[in-house]
Amino acid sequence: MNLTSWGNYPRMENKALPFTSIKDLETILDHHENLIPYGNGRSYGDSALSKNIIQVKPHNLFLDFDDATGQLHVQAGVLLAEILEVFVPRGWFLKVTPGTKLITVGGAIASDVHGKNHHNAGCFSECVEFFNLMLPSGDIIKCSHTDNVELFRASCGGMGLTGVILDASISLKRINSKYINQTTIKTGNLKETFAAFERYQCEPYSVAWIDCLAKDKGLGRCLLMVGDFGKDGNHSYHPKSKLNIPFNFPGFVLNKLTVKLFNRLYYGKVFKKISKQQVDIDTFFYPLDAIGHWNRIYGKNGFTQYQIILPKENSYEGLEAILSTISKSGKGSFLAVLKLYGKANNNYLSFPIEGYSLALDFKIEKGLFELLDQLDQLVIKYGGRIYLAKDVRVSRAVFEQGYPQTDTFRALRHQYHMHEKFNSLQSTRIGL
Ligand SMILES: Cc1cc2nc3c(=O)[nH]c(=O)nc-3n(C[C@H](O)[C@H](O)[C@H](O)COP(=O)(O)OP(=O)(O)OC[C@H]3O[C@@H](n4cnc5c(N)ncnc54)[C@H](O)[C@@H]3O)c2cc1C
Structure with a gap:
């Protein structure tokens, strides 16, 4: 069976070459070209796909x-x-x-x-x-x-x-605990979202879910989750058992209406402006891992994640432009994540720079790549870049403009x- 990426797109014929010993790996290298290492196939795009896969x-x-x-x-x-x-x-x-x-x-x-x-x-x-x-x-x-x-x-x-x-x-x-003390902040628009990130930046962990179909006054509204480990000395970690999506959903299940409905319900489930709760490691850090093969909900044509980052000074203006374009297109993502980043490191192709990143999932469908090309131009205009671990379609020119090394x-x-x-x-x- 051919190996695939998490996005299940593109599909290609390939040969899997597993190894356990250094000697096996040396033999693989001696006898093959067009090789690429493959870990657990959780990258969304085509970075781990080639004719011969180690x-x-x-x-x-x-x-x-x-x-x-x-x-x-x-x-x-x-x-x-x-x-x-x-x-x-x-x-x-x-x-x-x-x-x-x-x-x-x-x-x-x-x-x-x-x-x-x-x-x-x-x-x-x-x-x-x-x-x-x-x-x-x-x-x-x-x-x-x-x-x-x-x-x-x-x-x-x-x-x-x-x-x-x-x-x-x-x-x-x-x-000092398996629990995280989490605070959830509900914001009404992008301005409030940025203000909340800045206010809570001393919290070690933070991430926001954005309602990317919200328009006009509600553009950029989010649930920001921040937190840190508790101190109760309880380390009894039992990874949660998983629900499983057994087969690819038909392509029509995820559409503009279902995504809009999901976003309304998700945002609406939190009533207070600020709420506090204690959650375990898996709930806080790995909510999606609770559903095995959740990538199948996008159907057999697969999906992609578009993750970009903008420098801090341009983040507000750039994200406003990007979110407006997405909202107008009606191609919603029910997983839209906004994060704050610190300073870049010296690695040649590492993605993070100091600023804000936005990540959105889109099912592969007609008109999607045209929309993403349009978003690329905004990313370049505002001095940002695209994350290779999620990418499946960026052009050489757009990539190079984002990565000076x-x-x-x-x-x-x-x-x-x-x-x-x-x-x-x-x-x-x-x-x-
Ligand atoms: C639900 C979900 C949430 C995610 N959240 C985040 C996130 O918050 N932050 C983030 O940064 N990423 C995130 N990712 C992306 C994921 O962490 C990366 O794509 C990661 O690289 C996947 O690791 P993998 O072992 O599955 O490698 P693969 O997907 O198999 O490979 C990824 C890349 O690593 C290379 N590679 C793998 N193993 C080796 C090796 N031994 N030697 C050399 N190269 C190797 C491959 O060639 C490929 O280019 C998320 C992915 C999913 C599915």
């Missing part, structure tokens, strides 16, 4: 843990969910985690993922002490913030185009002959 997930042993420092060494196929199952009961948590725990450590580094705390904790690479990378030549290089720095900066956020991350040492953080990345790929072995549909499209 499956890293079977390479998944825990190697070492230092209980004094929280330093954990694992093979790259280990899932964040597996780390949490072992370490939350011992009082440890990930320093940076995205909105799903069903990704591999290798995938977290290759996309340099971020979470609800980017404004104070940065990207996943900030908690990586080192990783070992297998180059196309078969050489294994240890990369860190101080060793082989260029390879480190290219691989963190490098979308698997520098080689295979074999194992990594990451630092965990201590927590692209040429440095390309030069490094040539220096190590990476471009001769490692390519994805995405890297071919945007000329990496």
Whole structure:
């Protein structure tokens, strides 16, 4: 069976090449071209798709843990969910985690993922002490913030185009509870949304759900959730069992009306301007993981996520323009997420810059890519960029305008002959 991305679009014929030992991987490299590593397929677009796919997930042993420092060494196929199952009961948590725990450590580094705390904790690479990378030549290089720095900066956020991350040492953080004390703030428009983000920016975690179909005076209204871990010493973590979507929904189920209805109900379920509650780790960090295969609700044609970020000084004006364009198009997304980000790091292709990011899911349908092309022009106008881990269609020109270090990345790929072995549909499209 062919491997797919989380968006189930595009579909292509490919050959899965799993490995568990270094020797297996060397043989794969010796005998194939057009290779790309694949973690758990949670990237939405075509960054992990190629003719020949190196499956890293079977390479998944825990190697070492230092209980004094929280330093954990694992093979790259280990899932964040597996780390949490072992370490939350011992009082440890990930320093940076995205909105799903069903990704591999290798995938977290290759996309340099971020979470609800980017404004104070940065990207996943900030908690990586080192990783070992297998180059196309078969050489294994240890990369860190101080060793082989260029390879480190290219691989963190490098979308698997520098080689295979074999194992990594990451630092965990201590927590005093499995619960998060959450405050929800309901806002009536974009101005109030920005004011709320700024007011609560000292909270370690924050994320807002935006009603992207709201218009006029209600444009940009949201539910902002902020919070931090409690202190009750309760670490008895039992991951929640999952509901499952057993098959692809027919394409007509998600349409303008159902999305509008969902948005009204979701926004309307919170009555107070400010409310407080205690929620567990899975509810706060990973709400979507509670429904297995939720990507099937978009039907067999699949979907894509459009995630962009704008520099802080342009964020308000830019988001107003982007949200108005979406609202007018009527192509709603019932998952529209707004986040605040802190300073960018030095990695060549990491997505975050200081500002605000908006992420929206859209089912693949007629007219969608025309709308996204229109949004791209606004993103460029306001000095922003598009997240490669979610992307499936951005043009080379738009990509390059957002990422000024692209040429440095390309030069490094040539220096190590990476471009001769490692390519994805995405890297071919945007000329990496
Ligand atoms: C519900 C949901 C919520 C999400 N929330 C967030 C979020 O909040 N923040 C965020 O940043 N991202 C988020 N993501 C995106 C996700 O975290 C990234 O796409 C992540 O990279 C997926 O990891 P994976 O292991 O599934 O890798 P894949 O999707 O299989 O691969 C992703 C990329 O990593 C490369 N890669 C994978 N393993 C290796 C390896 N061992 N060596 C070298 N390269 C490798 C691949 O070639 C590919 O380019 C979310 C995704 C979902 C489905």
